[in-house]
Amino acid sequence: MSKGNIAEKKPAVIELAAGTYYWCSCGDSKGQPFCDGAHKGTEFRPQKLVVEQPTKMALCNCKQTGSAPTCDGSHCDL
Ligand code: FES
Secondary structure, three states, rough: OOOOOOOOOEEEEEEEEEEEEEEEOOOOOOOEEEEEOOOOOOOOOOOOEHHHHHOOEEEEOOOOOOOOOOOOOOOHHH
């Protein structure tokens, strides 16, 4: 599967409450880093993220990460 479009060349570092989230893999969501349905009609699908307890995470916004949905530093090479 190909990589999504670059939404931003830095991760979204955010506090997440416990719950279920859907990370945007296509890069076209207007609500980065989460899916807003913009992937419809493409090969991309959102990636489910289940958070058990409140936590701070760095979610990939460049969509080139090898450890989706989290940042692996790939944006540094763009
Ligand atoms: S909008 Fe990008 S995966 Fe859904």
